[in-house]
Amino acid sequence: MATVQLFVPILDLGGTFVFAISGAVAAVNRRLDIFGILVLSFVTGNFGGIARDVLIGAVPPAALSEIRYLLVSVIAGLITFFWYSGVDRLRSPVLLFDAAGLAFFAVAGAQKAIEFGLSPVMAALLGMLTGIGGGVTRDVLLAEIPHVLRSDLYAVAALAGASIVVVGDMLGISYEVSALIGGALCFGLRFMAIRHGWNLPIAHLSAQARAGTDPSNDIKSN
Amino acid sequence: MATVQLFVPILDLGGTFVFAISGAVAAVNRRLDIFGILVLSFVTGNFGGIARDVLIGAVPPAALSEIRYLLVSVIAGLITFFWYSGVDRLRSPVLLFDAAGLAFFAVAGAQKAIEFGLSPVMAALLGMLTGIGGGVTRDVLLAEIPHVLRSDLYAVAALAGASIVVVGDMLGISYEVSALIGGALCFGLRFMAIRHGWNLPIAHLSAQARAGTDPSNDIKSN
Amino acid sequence: MATVQLFVPILDLGGTFVFAISGAVAAVNRRLDIFGILVLSFVTGNFGGIARDVLIGAVPPAALSEIRYLLVSVIAGLITFFWYSGVDRLRSPVLLFDAAGLAFFAVAGAQKAIEFGLSPVMAALLGMLTGIGGGVTRDVLLAEIPHVLRSDLYAVAALAGASIVVVGDMLGISYEVSALIGGALCFGLRFMAIRHGWNLPIAHLSAQARAGTDPSNDIKSN
Numbered sequence: 001m002a003t004v005q006l007f008v009p010i011l012d013l014g015g016t017f018v019f020a021i022s023g024a025v026a027a028v029n030r031r032l033d034i035f036g037i038l039v040l041s042f043v044t045g046n047f048g049g050i051a052r053d054v055l056i057g058a059v060p061p062a063a064l065s066e067i068r069y070l071l072v073s074v075i076a077g078l079i080t081f082f083w084y085s086g087v088d089r090l091r092s093p094v095l096l097f098d099a100a101g102l103a104f105f106a107v108a109g110a111q112k113a114i115e116f117g118l119s120p121v122m123a124a125l126l127g128m129l130t131g132i133g134g135g136v137t138r139d140v141l142l143a144e145i146p147h148v149l150r151s152d153l154y155a156v157a158a159l160a161g162a163s164i165v166v167v168g169d170m171l172g173i174s175y176e177v178s179a180l181i182g183g184a185l186c187f188g189l190r191f192m193a194i195r196h197g198w199n200l201p202i203a204h205l206s207a208q209a210r211a212g213t214d215p216s217n218d219i220k221s222n
Numbered sequence: 223m224a225t226v227q228l229f230v231p232i233l234d235l236g237g238t239f240v241f242a243i244s245g246a247v248a249a250v251n252r253r254l255d256i257f258g259i260l261v262l263s264f265v266t267g268n269f270g271g272i273a274r275d276v277l278i279g280a281v282p283p284a285a286l287s288e289i290r291y292l293l294v295s296v297i298a299g300l301i302t303f304f305w306y307s308g309v310d311r312l313r314s315p316v317l318l319f320d321a322a323g324l325a326f327f328a329v330a331g332a333q334k335a336i337e338f339g340l341s342p343v344m345a346a347l348l349g350m351l352t353g354i355g356g357g358v359t360r361d362v363l364l365a366e367i368p369h370v371l372r373s374d375l376y377a378v379a380a381l382a383g384a385s386i387v388v389v390g391d392m393l394g395i396s397y398e399v400s401a402l403i404g405g406a407l408c409f410g411l412r413f414m415a416i417r418h419g420w421n422l423p424i425a426h427l428s429a430q431a432r433a434g435t436d437p438s439n440d441i442k443s444n
Numbered sequence: 445m446a447t448v449q450l451f452v453p454i455l456d457l458g459g460t461f462v463f464a465i466s467g468a469v470a471a472v473n474r475r476l477d478i479f480g481i482l483v484l485s486f487v488t489g490n491f492g493g494i495a496r497d498v499l500i501g502a503v504p505p506a507a508l509s510e511i512r513y514l515l516v517s518v519i520a521g522l523i524t525f526f527w528y529s530g531v532d533r534l535r536s537p538v539l540l541f542d543a544a545g546l547a548f549f550a551v552a553g554a555q556k557a558i559e560f561g562l563s564p565v566m567a568a569l570l571g572m573l574t575g576i577g578g579g580v581t582r583d584v585l586l587a588e589i590p591h592v593l594r595s596d597l598y599a600v601a602a603l604a605g606a607s608i609v610v611v612g613d614m615l616g617i618s619y620e621v622s623a624l625i626g627g628a629l630c631f632g633l634r635f636m637a638i639r640h641g642w643n644l645p646i647a648h649l650s651a652q653a654r655a656g657t658d659p660s661n662d663i664k665s666n
Binding site: 022025026027028029030031032033034035036037039040050054059060061064065067070080081082084140141142143 | 498499500501560561562563565566569570580584587588589590592593594599600643644645646647662
C-alpha cells in the first residue's frame with residue numbers, strides 16, 4: 001500500500017512531465033519563443049485533465065488548484081529550451097515514459113469520472129480524453145490536425161486501459177487492482193504499437209471513390 | 223401532444239446523426255483512421271450542445287450523461303466508414319435533414335438556456351451556438367477556418383429560429399407553438415439558402431483597400 | 445473613489461471594444477462574411493474572460509450574462525465592416541488602447557480568480573489568460589498558430605501586471621492601489637515592447653540542431 005502511495009504521484013507528475021516535453025519539443029520545432037514553449041508545455045501536460053474536470057464540473061480543475069503540475073510543466077519546458085539536443089537524443093526513453101504517463105492518465109481519469117457519477121461508458125471515454133486531450137490541444141494550437149486522430153493505437157490504448165477500470169468498478173473489484181491491470185494493458189498496447197508500427201485502418205475506398213475523397217467533397221452544410 | 227413526445231427525440235437524435243455524418247465524411251476525406259472518424263462524428267454531432275451546457279453550468283453535459291447520443295454518433299461514423307460511396311450519393315437528403323437538425327438544435331438550445339436563467343439575447347445566441355458549435359469544432363480539429371464563418375445563411379437561420387423561441391417566451395406563448403414556428407423559420411431559411419445560393423455580404427472595400435486585405439494587415443497586438 | 449467607479453467600466457468596455465476591433469480586422473482580411481466578422485469580434489473581445497470564468501466555475505460567464513459586452517463587440521464589428529479603411533488608419537491609437545485593455549483585463553482577471561479562491565500563482569496565470577485568451581481563440585478559429593505564442597512581450601506584460609495584483613493581495617495592499625501599479629506596469633511593458641520591438645528569446649540551437657528543427661522532428665506520441 002505504501003508503495004502505491006509513492007507510485008501514484010510519481011506516475012502522475014512523470015506523465016505530466018513527459019507530455020510537457022512533447023509539447024515543448026513541438027514548440028521549439030516551430031520556432032516559438034520561450035513563452036510559447038512554456039504554454040505548449042503546460043497545455044500538453046495538463047489540458048486532458050483540465051478538459052475532463054470542466055466537463056464533469058470539478059472546477060477549478062486540479063491542474064489549476066495544485067501548483068506542482070505547473071511547476072513540473074515549466075521545468076520540462078525550460079529543460080527543452082536550454083537543452084534541446086539532449087532532449088532530442090532521449091527520444092526512445094521519452095516514448096516509453098509517455099506510454100506510462102498515458103496509462104496513468106487514462107486510468108486515473110476514468111476513476112475520477114466514476115467518482116463524479118458518470119455512466120460507465122462515458123467514464124471510459126473521459127479516461128481516454130484525459131490521456132489524449134493534452135496532445136489534441138497542442139496540435140490545435142499549432143494549427144495542425146491532431147496527430148492522435150490519424151495514427152497508431154494511442155487513443156485506443158487509453159480507451160482500453162480506462163475501460164478496465166470501469167468494468168472493474170462495475171464488478172466491485174478494488175481500484176488498485178483494476179488500475180494496475182488497466183494501466184498495464186494500456187502500456188502494453190502502446191509498447192507493441194510503437195515496436196511493431198501497429199495502426200488503425202482508414203476507410204477502404206474504391207479507386208473511383210478515392211479520387212473523390214478530398215476536402216472539396218465534404219458535406220459541409222454547417 | 224403524444225405526437226410531440228414522439229417527434230422531439232426523433233429530431234434530436236436525427237439531428238445528431240446527420241451532423242455526425244458530416245463530421246465523418248470530412249474525416250474520411252482527410253484520410254483519418256477509424257478512431258479519428260468516430261471522434262469527428264461525436265464532436266460534430268454533439269459539441270454544440272456540450273459547449274452550451276458547459277457555458278450555462280449544466281455539467282456533466284447531456285451528451286455525456288445520456289448514452290444514446292454517443293451511440294447514434296458511433297453508428298453514423300461506422301456507416302460512413304464502411305459505406306462511404308453510399309453516404310456520398312445521399313448528399314441532398316443529408317442536407318435537408320441537416321437543416322431539420324439545425325432547426326431542432328437551435329430551438330431546443332435556446333429553450334434550455336432560458337430555463338437556466340440566461341437573458342433573452344444570450345439565450346438566442348446560445349441556441350445558435352448549439353446549432354453551429356459542432357461544425358465549428360469539426361473544422362478547428364481539421365485545422366481549417368470554420369465553414370460557418372464564411373458561407374451562406376447557416377448561422378443566421380439558427381439565430382432566427384432561436385430568437386422566435388426567446389420572443390415567444392417573453393410573450394408568454396407556449397414553447398410547443400414557438401418552437402414549431404422558430405423551427406420552421408430556421409428550416410425554411412436554410413432551404414432557401416441552399417436552393418438559391420443565398421450568402422451574407424463580405425466587407426465592401428475600395429480597390430486600394432482590397433489590395434491591403436491580407437493576413438499581414440492584421441492588427442495583431444495579441 | 446468616484447473616479448475609479450467611472451474609470452473601471454470605461455477600461456473594461458474599452459478593452460473589449462479594441463480587442464473586438466482586432467478580431468474584426470483579422471476576419472475582414474480573410475474575407476469572412478458579416479456573420480464571421482461579428483463572431484470574431486465577440487470571441488476576440490470576450491473569450492479570455494469566458495475561459496477564465498469557465499475554469500473557475502463562475503458560470504454563466506459575465507460576458508454571457510451581461511448584454512453590454514455583446515453590444516460593444518457587435519458595434520466594433522460593424523464599424524470595421526462598414527469603415528475598414530478608417531479603422532486601418534487608426535492602427536497606432538488602436539495598439540495603444542489595446543495595451544490599456546490588456547492591462548485592465550490582466551489585473552481584473554487576477555482579482556476575480558483571487559476572489560474565487562485560487563492560489564496566488566494560478567490567479568496570476570488566470571489574469572494573463574484573461575488578457576490573452578481572446579487573441580488565442582481568434583487565431584485558432586483562423587487556423588493559425590496564436591500570435592501571442594511567437595512574439596513580443598504581450599503575454600509577459602499581462603503576467604507581470606496580474607502578478608502585482610496577486611502580490612499586493614498577499615501583502616494586504618488594497619486592490620485599488622495594486623491594480624493601478626500592476627496595470628501601469630503591464631501598459632508600460634507593452635508600450636516599450638511596441639516602441640523598441642522587444643521580443644522574447646527563442647531556443648538557441650547549434651547549426652546542426654537547427655537543421656533538425658522542423659515539425660517532422662516532433663516527439664508526437666500522442
